[in-house]
Amino acid sequence: MGLDDQPAELAGLGPIPAEQARALALGGTWRRIVTDPVTGTVLDVGRTRYRPPAALAEHVLARDQVCAGPGCSVPGHRCDLDHTTEYHGTPANRSPLPGTTSAGNLGPLSSRCHRLKTDGGFTLRQVTPGVFEWHTPAGLTYRVTPGQNGHTRKLDTHHHAIPDNPPF
Numbered sequence: 245m246g247l248d249d250q251p252a253e254l255a256g257l258g259p260i261p262a263e264q265a266r267a268l269a270l271g272g273t274w275r276r277i278v279t280d281p282v283t284g285t286v287l288d289v290g291r292t293r294y295r296p297p298a299a300l301a302e303h304v305l306a307r308d309q310v311c312a313g314p315g316c317s318v319p320g321h322r323c324d325l326d327h328t329t330e331y332h333g334t335p336a337n338r339s340p341l342p343g344t345t346s347a348g349n350l351g352p353l354s355s356r357c358h359r360l361k362t363d364g365g366f367t368l369r370q371v372t373p374g375v376f377e378w379h380t381p382a383g384l385t386y387r388v389t390p391g392q393n394g395h396t397r398k399l400d401t402h403h404h405a406i407p408d409n410p411p412f
């Protein structure tokens with residue numbers, strides 16, 4: 245950007261002179277990569293690639309530990325790493341945009357829970373990284389925190405009126 249003449253860091257090579265960096269940048273393709281400021285772990289590679297880099301996959305599995313499905317306890321390492329909002333095609337959860345390959349859009353899903361999402365009419369959102377909200381075809385909402393042993397909580401949906409004559 246020509247802001248100063250400090251050396252630039254070329255990944256895998258080390259510092260290079262500013263003039264050389266500017267020449268490289270002119271002919272290059274820019275990719276945004278977000279890293280954790282403390283650990284340096286890659287958290288977000290945007291839409292540059294579908295498959296998460298190994299460090300990002302490890303980060304998500306360390307965070308979530310078990311399947312992100314409601315009430316499911318399949319260990320994360322036996323799950324698929326699912327893009328919460330689909331990377332390809334039209335998102336089923338009515339997101340206006342396709343999903344990214346990022347910590348906030350990846351979570352482990354067992355094959356059973358993956359099918360609920362793909363074919364079962366369930367929709368899934370990741371409210372914040374590591375917190376998953378499922379909407380069932382029956383109109384129920386469950387919030388799952390797989391990093392807390394798959395803790396699952398049913399949310400009030402306000403969609404269903406309380407029956408006048410409860411069955412008890």
Ligand SMILES: [Zn+2]
Pocket residue numbers: 311312313316317318353354355356357358
């Ligand atoms: Zn599952």
